[in-house]
Amino acid sequence: MERIPNLAHESVPIGEDEEENVEIKRVLEPRSFDFKPKEHWQLAEQNGWIDFERGVKLAKSRFSVLRGEAARMERALVNFFLDENRKAGFEEYCVPFMNNSAMLRGTGQLPKFEEDLFKVCDEDLYLIPTAEVPLTNLYHDEIVLSEHLPLLMTGYTPCFRKEAGSAGRDTRGMIRQHQFDKVEMVAISHPDKSDEVFEMMVSHASGLLTKLGLPHRWVELCTGDLGFSAARTVDLEVWLPGQNRYREISSVSNTRDFQARRAKIRFKENKKNRYVHTLNGSALAVGRTLIAIMENYQRKDGTIEIPEALHPYMR
Numbered sequence: 001m002e003r004i005p006n007l008a009h010e011s012v013p014i015g016e017d018e019e020e021n022v023e024i025k026r027v028l029e030p031r032s033f034d035f036k037p038k039e040h041w042q043l044a045e046q047n048g049w050i051d052f053e054r055g056v057k058l059a060k061s062r063f064s065v066l067r068g069e070a071a072r073m074e075r076a077l078v079n080f081f082l083d084e085n086r087k088a089g090f091e092e093y094c095v096p097f098m099n100n101s102a103m104l105r106g107t108g109q110l111p112k113f114e115e116d117l118f119k120v121c122d123e124d125l126y127l128i129p130t131a132e133v134p135l136t137n138l139y140h141d142e143i144v145l146s147e148h149l150p151l152l153m154t155g156y157t158p159c160f161r162k163e164a165g166s167a168g169r170d171t172r173g174m175i176r177q178h179q180f181d182k183v184e185m186v187a188i189s190h191p192d193k194s195d196e197v198f199e200m201m202v203s204h205a206s207g208l209l210t211k212l213g214l215p216h217r218w219v220e221l222c223t224g225d226l227g228f229s230a231a232r233t234v235d236l237e238v239w240l241p242g243q244n245r246y247r248e249i250s251s252v253s254n255t256r257d258f259q260a261r262r263a264k265i266r267f268k269e270n271k272k273n274r275y276v277h278t279l280n281g282s283a284l285a286v287g288r289t290l291i292a293i294m295e296n297y298q299r300k301d302g303t304i305e306i307p308e309a310l311h312p313y314m315r
Helices: 040-047 052-058 069-087 101-107 132-137 191-211 258-263 286-296 308-313
Strands: 022-027 091-093 143-145 151-160 179-189 216-220 232-240 245-256 266-269 272-275 277-285
Touching: 022 191, 040 069, 040 286, 069 091, 069 151, 069 179, 069 191, 069 277, 069 286, 069 308, 101 132, 101 258, 132 151, 132 179, 132 258, 132 277, 179 191, 179 286, 191 216, 191 232, 191 245, 191 277, 216 245, 232 286, 245 258, 245 286, 258 277, 277 286
Parallel strands: 091 151, 143 266
Antiparallel strands: 022 216, 151 179, 179 277, 216 232, 232 245, 245 277, 266 272
16 A cells, blocks of 8 residues: 555646646746857866766765855855745754654655665664655644644755666766755645645745746646656756756645655644645755756856856855
8 A cells, every 4th residue: 555656636637758748838038049058067077166076986976076166056055945935934944864764654755765765774764865754744643733734844955865767867967966955845734725835836936946047847747757645746847058958956746635644644623633735845956956057157158157146145
């Protein structure tokens, strides 16, 4: 039973894979370049921003080292996202980067995706693949007051994934890493309000990209591309001119009561306990945002402009 995925919401389009996802809309027009735009790994080498070789030396492939302005921008983006999320009503949390197996079962990573997790030897602990796990499970096996709903939470964490099954995909650059930074949004909602909260979260994540001046599009995932725990997901895909394509930078999902049943998160209404709905979304994946800024804000000489929204964070 623990390996059976969530049921797709009735509004989700039927399809076999990502080729049948449905574009909802596009936000901001991609910039026209009077030169051939470079990919982020080329710009990183030219500007000395990312050291891929030393990342491999320190760990193994799919690890990298940020240096200088890239390291500063990574920190600036984390602070920008947290500040904007807090302004939108999300309470900020700092959580453990390791969680036990009960927490990972609660949000659906275990048992199905154990091969993609980094486990701590001789301990019932795993490095978290996303802050969705600790933030959602803050209310594991608890009954919350209905008047406190929705509970809106945000937090920054590094994320750790083995990327099992991704051999040969995105081997160049920093698109697919074993360790990456992310600022997450999580909501615990009344069942009657979760669709409304979902729309708010997608709009907010899109607003962050708009404030950074990054062209992107909203994509509704079809049934064949839907994640294990999700009943509905909208991906935000940012435009990467170096690759001449849109790439996922945020994924916002409504799991409805799927995680709540596993994690036993309830609320009391009319003297009866009911399951809440849980939602999660990236706001945003920090490394991919850094990549998008590098490619969209590159100049002809290979230098990179800093988006105006980040100027207060990089003085």
